[in-house]
Amino acid sequence: METISNGNGGVRNRHVAVFAFPFASHPQLLLTLVQRLAAATPTVVFSFFSTERTNRGLFSERGCDNILRYDVSDGLPEGYVLPGKLHEDINYFLAVAEKEFKRGVQVAEKDVGMKINCLVVDAFLWFSADLAEELKVPWVALWTAGACSLSAHIYTDLIREKYAELKGSAGLNDEIVDLIPGFTSIRLGDLPSGVILGDLDSPFATMPHRMGRTLTKATAVLINSFQELDPGLTKNLSSMCNNFLNIGPFNLVSSPSKQDEFSCITWLDNQKPGSVAYISFGTKFSPPPHELVALAEALEATKTPFLWSINKDSERHFPLGFLETTTANGLGKIVPWAPQVQVLEHVAIGVFVTHSGWNSVLESIGAGVPMICRPFIGDQPINTWMVERVWGIGVRIEGGNFTKLGTCHALEQVLSADASSKGRKERIGALKDHAHKAVGPNGSSIQNFNTLVGVVTGATL
Numbered sequence: 444m445e446t447i448s449n450g451n452g453g454v455r456n457r458h459v460a461v462f463a464f465p466f467a468s469h470p471q472l473l474l475t476l477v478q479r480l481a482a483a484t485p486t487v488v489f490s491f492f493s494t495e496r497t498n499r500g501l502f503s504e505r506g507c508d509n510i511l512r513y514d515v516s517d518g519l520p521e522g523y524v525l526p527g528k529l530h531e532d533i534n535y536f537l538a539v540a541e542k543e544f545k546r547g548v549q550v551a552e553k554d555v556g557m558k559i560n561c562l563v564v565d566a567f568l569w570f571s572a573d574l575a576e577e578l579k580v581p582w583v584a585l586w587t588a589g590a591c592s593l594s595a596h597i598y599t600d601l602i603r604e605k606y607a608e609l610k611g612s613a614g615l616n617d618e619i620v621d622l623i624p625g626f627t628s629i630r631l632g633d634l635p636s637g638v639i640l641g642d643l644d645s646p647f648a649t650m651p652h653r654m655g656r657t658l659t660k661a662t663a664v665l666i667n668s669f670q671e672l673d674p675g676l677t678k679n680l681s682s683m684c685n686n687f688l689n690i691g692p693f694n695l696v697s698s699p700s701k702q703d704e705f706s707c708i709t710w711l712d713n714q715k716p717g718s719v720a721y722i723s724f725g726t727k728f729s730p731p732p733h734e735l736v737a738l739a740e741a742l743e744a745t746k747t748p749f750l751w752s753i754n755k756d757s758e759r760h761f762p763l764g765f766l767e768t769t770t771a772n773g774l775g776k777i778v779p780w781a782p783q784v785q786v787l788e789h790v791a792i793g794v795f796v797t798h799s800g801w802n803s804v805l806e807s808i809g810a811g812v813p814m815i816c817r818p819f820i821g822d823q824p825i826n827t828w829m830v831e832r833v834w835g836i837g838v839r840i841e842g843g844n845f846t847k848l849g850t851c852h853a854l855e856q857v858l859s860a861d862a863s864s865k866g867r868k869e870r871i872g873a874l875k876d877h878a879h880k881a882v883g884p885n886g887s888s889i890q891n892f893n894t895l896v897g898v899v900t901g902a903t904l
């Protein structure tokens with residue numbers, strides 16, 4: 444357990460409260476940001492609030508250096524067994540969150556002996572804007588995904604209005620032109636659910652909707668991206684929000700873990716450059732069994748070398764003999780976990796078969812690897828739209844689901860040496876350069892981060 448020391452004689456002049464959205468990779472991303480801020484501002488104390496369950500995985504008991512750990516309730520009824528129904532845990536948490544954070548702030552102010560000077564929050568916690576107003580402090584919100592999905596949430600009211608006007612018109616197919624500022628066109632089904640499709644009154648639809656309305660009042664809006672990726676969207680969102688700051692990609696500013704317990708890198712060392720398909724759908728998603736079968740069959744039919752990160756439980760859905768044959772003949776390697784950033788950076792990787800979660804997309808861009816996208820929910824479909832239609836750095840699997848034929852076609856398309864494949868590689872190579880420059884000396888994300896430091900330390904408002 445560390446003592447609280449800040450290495451400059453204990454001078455502390457500001458106190459920042461940080462509110463995490465305690466689900467998926469949200470708390471980790473927010474903590475990465477706070478660690479960068481803490482390193483840049485040694486006289487600031489950060490009080491980091493999240494649930495006991497997530498804090499346990501992030502911190503020692505008390506916290507570290509000038510970041511103090513505070514646990515808030517997850518709101519789950521006594522005896523509740525996780526995971527429970529989809530989003531149920533989120534709803535329980537949201538029901539108590541406002542009260543819990545408020546109570547926590549009072550505890551932290553007493554502990555530290557300093558009033559809060561600034562709130563840094565996960566953007567999903569839109570209601571904390573009221574607390575910032577009450578405390579008369581800046582409200583800084585981190586959107587952990589891309590400008591594309593953020594735009595869909597900020598413009599939800601506008602999109603609903605425009606869509607209502609269009610609805611009756613003839614020739615309206617599933618691709619709509621000029622629906623969102625900054626997009627020439629968008630497929631309706633690729634909008635995050637809850638914008639116009641799905642249950643618009645569910646808590647999980649109203650949360651991002653109200654977030655979108657509230658963010659325009661924030662002192663600063665931060666995103667885990669770099670402005671050269673979406674210059675048009677950045678320009679527009681900068682006109683809507685104060686201090687709209689691209690400060691990523693986070694994966695390029697923090698060092699990845701060097702673990703490789705399943706020897707993925709050693710295996711890749713023996714493969715031809717640009718030949719291997721790396722397959723991973725993140726920790727939370729898995730295509731249904733028939734799609735896993737189709738993907739497996741396509742890999743065998745096209746003789747595509749593959750590294751597949753998949754949980755042990757799903758392996759039983761593979762076609763009979765697939766695991767044994769492909770392992771024995773060296774075509775593939777199947778592991779329960781892979782060091783994704785290092786894998787993607789390996790010269791042997793030719794394509795990333797992904798669910799298009801924002802972190803995965805950014806990691807693929809950071810490594811310059813084209814993608815085959817099979818999106819599930821949330822921002823994944825709109826990220827896929829960007830990958831295929833806007834940035835031209837990958838393809839969406841035909842029809843949105845893996846079939847043997849569609850997957851063979853996608854693998855051949857992306858791994859071939861033809862002009863369109865070359866174009867894809869060139870475009871993602873250029874974005875990769877921009878991403879690395881953005882976080883390099885005096886890069887755009889570094890300049891934006893310095894602006895953020897000014898906001899947090901009270902130097903600029």
Ligand SMILES: *[C@@H]1O[C@H](CO)[C@@H](O)[C@H](O)[C@H]1NC(C)=O
Pocket residue numbers: 624678679680682
């Ligand atoms: C961004 O889009 C909104 C909505 O269409 C528009 O009102 C605003 O002027 C745009 N901003 C810029 C800088 O184009």
Ligand SMILES: *[C@@H]1O[C@H](CO)[C@@H](O)[C@H](O)[C@H]1NC(C)=O
Pocket residue numbers: 731734818819843844
């Ligand atoms: C295709 O994918 C969608 C989205 O994940 C899913 O809802 C649907 O059931 C899938 N359809 C088939 C035929 O696999």
Ligand SMILES: *[C@@H]1O[C@H](CO)[C@@H](O)[C@H](O)[C@H]1NC(C)=O
Pocket residue numbers: 885
């Ligand atoms: C960093 O870049 C900005 C504009 O991109 C420029 O105004 C500034 O002088 C540069 N600073 C340094 C130290 O190079």
